Amino acid sequence: MKSIPERIEAIVRQALIHLLGPDGAEVDPLVRQTQDPKFGDYQSNVAMGLAKRLGKKPRDVAAELVAAMDVGELSEPPSIAGPGFINFRIRPSFLAAELEAIQADPRLGMPQVADPQRIIVDFSSPNLAKEMHVGHLRSTIIGDAIARLLEFEGHDVLRLNHVGDWGTQFGMLIQHVRETQPDVLEHPERFHIDDLESFYREAKARFDADSEFADAARRAVVDLQSGDPVARRLWEVFCTESLRHAHEIYERLGIRLVDRGESFYNPMLPQVVAEFQERGLAVEAEGAVCVFLPGFTNREGGPLPLIIRKSDGGYNYETTDLAALRHRVDVEKAQRVIYITDIRQRQHFEMCFAAARAIGWVPDDVQLDHVGFGMVLGPDRRPFKTREGGTVKLKDLLDEAVSRAAAVIDAEDERRSEMSPEEKAEIARVVGLGAVKYADLSHNLTSDYVFDWDTMLAMDGNTAPYMLYAYARVRSIGRRAGVEFDSLPADLPLVLEHESEIALAKELLRFSHVLQQVSADLRPHLLTDYLYGLSRAFSTFYDRDRGVRVIDAEPESVRLSRLRLCDLTARTLRLGLHLLGIEVLEQM
Ligand code: ARG
Numbered sequence: 001m002k003s004i005p006e007r008i009e010a011i012v013r014q015a016l017i018h019l020l021g022p023d024g025a026e027v028d029p030l031v032r033q034t035q036d037p038k039f040g041d042y043q044s045n046v047a048m049g050l051a052k053r054l055g056k057k058p059r060d061v062a063a064e065l066v067a068a069m070d071v072g073e074l075s076e077p078p079s080i081a082g083p084g085f086i087n088f089r090i091r092p093s094f095l096a097a098e099l100e101a102i103q104a105d106p107r108l109g110m111p112q113v114a115d116p117q118r119i120i121v122d123f124s125s126p127n128l129a130k131e132m133h134v135g136h137l138r139s140t141i142i143g144d145a146i147a148r149l150l151e152f153e154g155h156d157v158l159r160l161n162h163v164g165d166w167g168t169q170f171g172m173l174i175q176h177v178r179e180t181q182p183d184v185l186e187h188p189e190r191f192h193i194d195d196l197e198s199f200y201r202e203a204k205a206r207f208d209a210d211s212e213f214a215d216a217a218r219r220a221v222v223d224l225q226s227g228d229p230v231a232r233r234l235w236e237v238f239c240t241e242s243l244r245h246a247h248e249i250y251e252r253l254g255i256r257l258v259d260r261g262e263s264f265y266n267p268m269l270p271q272v273v274a275e276f277q278e279r280g281l282a283v284e285a286e287g288a289v290c291v292f293l294p295g296f297t298n299r300e301g302g303p304l305p306l307i308i309r310k311s312d313g314g315y316n317y318e319t320t321d322l323a324a325l326r327h328r329v330d331v332e333k334a335q336r337v338i339y340i341t342d343i344r345q346r347q348h349f350e351m352c353f354a355a356a357r358a359i360g361w362v363p364d365d366v367q368l369d370h371v372g373f374g375m376v377l378g379p380d381r382r383p384f385k386t387r388e389g390g391t392v393k394l395k396d397l398l399d400e401a402v403s404r405a406a407a408v409i410d411a412e413d414e415r416r417s418e419m420s421p422e423e424k425a426e427i428a429r430v431v432g433l434g435a436v437k438y439a440d441l442s443h444n445l446t447s448d449y450v451f452d453w454d455t456m457l458a459m460d461g462n463t464a465p466y467m468l469y470a471y472a473r474v475r476s477i478g479r480r481a482g483v484e485f486d487s488l489p490a491d492l493p494l495v496l497e498h499e500s501e502i503a504l505a506k507e508l509l510r511f512s513h514v515l516q517q518v519s520a521d522l523r524p525h526l527l528t529d530y531l532y533g534l535s536r537a538f539s540t541f542y543d544r545d546r547g548v549r550v551i552d553a554e555p556e557s558v559r560l561s562r563l564r565l566c567d568l569t570a571r572t573l574r575l576g577l578h579l580l581g582i583e584v585l586e587q588m
Helices: 004-026 046-054 058-068 092-102 134-153 169-180 196-209 211-225 229-253 262-278 317-330 343-358 394-412 421-442 464-481 499-521 525-542 556-579
Strands: 031-033 042-044 079-081 085-088 118-122 156-161 282-285 288-297 303-309 336-342 367-373
Touching (some): 004 031, 004 046, 004 499, 046 085, 058 079, 058 085, 134 156, 134 336, 134 367, 134 421, 169 229, 229 394, 229 421, 262 282, 262 288, 262 317, 303 317, 303 343, 317 343, 336 343, 464 556, 499 556, 525 556
Parallel strands (some): 118 156, 118 336
Antiparallel strands (some): 031 042, 079 085, 282 288
16 A cells, blocks of 8 residues: 555656656655644645746746646645645545555555565674673664564565674683683583673683783684684584573564574685685785775775785684675575664775675675664763673663563552562563663664663653553553454444544554655664654543543444544554564553
């Protein structure tokens, strides 16, 4: 089904073709939501730019366009305002017909894409040497939300965990495993790290303090790289354990990921460098192999190299990402690859993308995106740390989210005194994890944000608790009205009369358009903003003073129509939150 703005675009385009001939099809109709409902629901700003081109007054162009328009049942006759805005007010009867058409649709009007793509989303991707910490939160949550939406649209998505499982730090970890747990080689299943973070710290401290250990660690790196079976075995044992930790977190967050770490691309690295050299795209400078790409300069304005082999002969992050790109296009047949990392890695990706295109590994029709996000800050607006100044482990953060949610819920409402401890614990789990995800997703991607428990757990405002509460409340209306929403007939005629009812209907109908925008721009906060706006429109609708009666509305046809609006609100909230990776509660 076409969304309303798409239909208006088509109407304006028709008028443009009428005015300009076939050229009119090329002009962007510039359809936007109006800022002020006084002027209607949507506006087209096309007349202003066109006027210049045609040497006419914008208002005259607008008038000509309006005269050529056929809005059918969609809106009242368009009006012209200000310098030449064309305003559209959607007819309630049209809104009702649109909603009637999607009332039985589990996708709520959201079409499947006509041309599904094979898309790789590379997200989370922690370095295995350390335990997952707050720095991995955003990539994990944002990546999952983006993957969910693309999957929902009908794309074939491969979720890849490009973990950092290779590099010099593994030498020191292997050596530390070998010395602290000597029976690991015979009994790898006995290997266990309760605390990866301190394991890493211990190894690092020894590495810095004890030259004998440091030498052994360096030898372990060489052993590992040359395929020595013992070093290899210990490395595997370590990575397996570290990945197990990571997957405990993913499972808790309801996130699926396929592990394919940097080491997977190891055998391909020499070939990467060789081909760049053979093709004359790489040069040696001070012993390193460098690719110089047009448009990339350093601070002094000089050319900035992409180093693909270090002067010590080792390969790096760049080499691995080039090998990965090639593999993803060639073997995985990706038509699009999306990387979700900290914004500070932008240049790394831009350079890798440019290099991979220059050598022809990524053809023009394969789209590459880097989604860069801002930092998570503490209350002091500095990178978020524990009170003692250490890194905040993701596991601890999630535990705290759930226990804080439990405290908020206990303090906030008496009604739950009848709930069992299990029921309360489940509410705390969903609210706590939902709060962390929602807070992250509701911020503009590229801005840093302050991680603040009180804000994210507030019952009021653009938060998970508010949204979950809104959902549970809508669901409870059905129960109080004695109606199973699901068993309402699929072809209920809808009656939209009251202002608040019309406003709610308009919000409901924006859903599929918002999803399309989120997927086009890869900006999940557009969806949280929308869901928040929807629940506010619902609050007004359900308010006895500002809105309408629902449970005791008369006649029955109106009551049923309003219950259907409740049902559509609940389903939209549930599906929207689901696409963000947030569970809902039937009772809260
Ligand atoms: N392991 C990297 C880090 O922790 C992120 C990897 C992102 N993916 C990639 N293909 N480079 O910063």
